[in-house]
Amino acid sequence: MTFTPHGDHLIAGQRVSAEPTFTSAPATGPGFDFSTGSPELVAEACAAAHAAFPGFAATSREERATLLDTIADEIDARGDQITEIGTAETGLPEARLQGERGRTTGQLRLFATHIRDGAYLDRRHDTALPDRQPLPRPDLRMMQRPIGPVAVFGASNFPLAFSTAGGDTAAALAAGCPVVVKGHGAHPGTGEIVGDAIVAALAKLGMDGGIFSLVQGGTRAVGEALVTDPRIKAVGFTGSLGGGRALFDLCAKRPEPIPFFGELGSVNPMFVLPEAAAARGADLGQGWAGSLTMGVGQFCTNPGIAIVVDGPEADAFTAAATEALKAVAAQTMLTDGMAEAYRSGARRMAEGAGVKSLLTTACDGRSAAPYLFEVSAADWMGNEELSEEVFGPLGLVIRVKDTAEMLTVAESFKGQLTATLQMDAGDIDLARALLPTLERMAGRVLANGFPTGVEVADTMVHGGPYPASTNFGATSVGTLSIRRFLRPVCYQNLPEALLPADLQAG
Incomplete structure (x- = not known):
């Protein structure tokens, strides 16, 4: 079945059209018209993500794992159409797009398995020592918690695995963070159909539509509005050194600076x-x-x-x-x-x-x-x-x-x-x-190998000192990448009933 893009943004589970429009420039076949992003649409998406965050952060690991599995299923259900629009837009061969789709759904399912296990929470408990001298020790518990809404920039060279539902999105959703994606103008149709799959998964599970939004196209002002919106708490980016460094500097200059996880380029000696x-x-x-x-x-x-x-x-x-x-x-x-x-x-x-x-x-x-x-x-x-x-x-x-x-x-x-x-x-x-x-x-x-294959696995590190990335303590591939969108919280003497479910006894 031939796929014809609807050309709309996806804001909190709803299709939103806007003027002006831009026409895609595929490698083969006709171009299609897409609504152009704006700072106003970014603000709408960020507001929805902010509103959805408390409820999404409170979901169980099983609920989020089910969401990731369901997104993977919805992407697979659109597999032939994704390959069709992806090859037309990018010029990549069908086999490459099919393999990349498998990597995309595979990392979604890998994160589902990862969070079901729960080890990533790094839960710790120092029991109270009321009789310790010279001072008693309080009851201390710690675990990793989601940081808030995350902005993700789609990559040009991986229209699936590093874009709308790619590794940054998968890691953020697994952590419990809503995502606002800035779609890449090189493959808007591919971004749209994958975005539709995420929206369908959220609707099927009855989850808040604000957990995911996709804003298409737009000038540099759209990206700047996204990284400077005060409701965004971290950014995932794969792209050029110049573009990434400009966004990184904006993140650092915010009244509340936020982490910018940019993968910017490498010659890989x-x-x-x-x-x-x-x-x-x-x-x-x-x-x-x-x-x-x-x-x-x-x-x-x-x-x-x-x-x-x-x-x-x-x-x-x-x-x-x-x-x-x-x-x-x-x-x-x-x-x-x-x-x-x-x-x-x-x-x-x-x-x-x-x-x-x-x-x-x-x-x-x-x-x-x-x-x-x-x-x-x-x-x-x-x-x-x-x-x-x-x-x-x-x-x-x-x-x-x-x-x-x-x-x-x-x-x-x-x-x-x-x-x-x-x-x-x-x-x-x-x-x-x-x-x-x-x-x-x-x-x-x-x-004794060549680095062009990046295995999606627990041990993979895809990052490095600047300018390869802007945070050399992180990775954008593999399950360790979830740590980018978590922060440790210590709970001192809190009653059991107030603790997150993952810290409660039993």
Whole structure:
């Protein structure tokens, strides 16, 4: 059944139309008209979320788990239509959208299981010691409580898993926090149909419609109104460094500053250690090319930089990567703006001092083909622009003189989402020397793999020191991400009847 968007906002369980409208710009097929967001609509959604918060925060873990499971069911019920509109809007292949939908529903159900278990509450109890000398101790109990309404910004590169019902929304709802989503203009139809699924789940369970709202489109003023609304208590964001930093600064300047959990970008360096380069440099070059071009390089964990010791092994690595990238045809990027930014980034890279072009391509419009460059460590460290993310299938090889210079290069990186070691048994001492730097640099350190797969699991960390994210003590993927939307509350000498149900005896 073909899906035709209704084009309305979803405010507290109701469809709301508004003027003016904007027309979507899909990769294929016709565009559709959508109501444009405004600060007034944001205020309406935030007021509804604020009103819904006390009741939602008081729901049981089982009630919230049932909501998450029901949202997943409603998304699956619309699966074919989601794939249809998603592929049209983004140009992503059907298999990618189907897999991403499975990840989206999977993380909703994972959070349902997580909160049913209850361990995330971190419940603690220090019993009263009335006879303790020199002073008695009161009865003290502690547990994690939801912080309040959360603003979520949909991501451009993951129209499902990081958008309307993505990881930020799933974690906030699991915690007991209402959500106001600012839909991404690149895929408004996809955002709408997923929003419809959330609204349907709330209605089916008889829950307050204010628990969820979706505001579509609008100028920068809409996002600014959302993060500065006094009823919003935290923000989840996945996007560009510039846009995220602007919102982060607004959150910090509020009369009541709030946490801004922004995932902003990363070049995800890959260190090819000497023994691995000697044993399988060509294979590593081919594998790196595959990771660089996966999803047209539009992954925040795209390993954009490889560091290798200069010499024949580096020659074999770069030659294999170059040949593999030559075979990759131009592919459609998510938006025209992203494609132009990619080409601009490639031009900036090519003009850098000491940069050698190994593979240049011609692509225009919304398409992108791979680029590959190389540079010496000295020239790389002398040009900070070379360390900036170019979002797309572009790779840069840094040739270091020796392992000592590899350690120096490692120390020069800013915060990253990931750092990778390609290593063999003979590289263990060098890897051990690198590891403390990589731990400080990145939220995830991996060996003998590629970072473009992010497992949704209890142990996953998708975050890192700035500028990879704005809060390196948090993750936006995995069950630990719920902690972003909780805060500890201590209850001293409260009667049993006043304690939250999860702290009461029995």
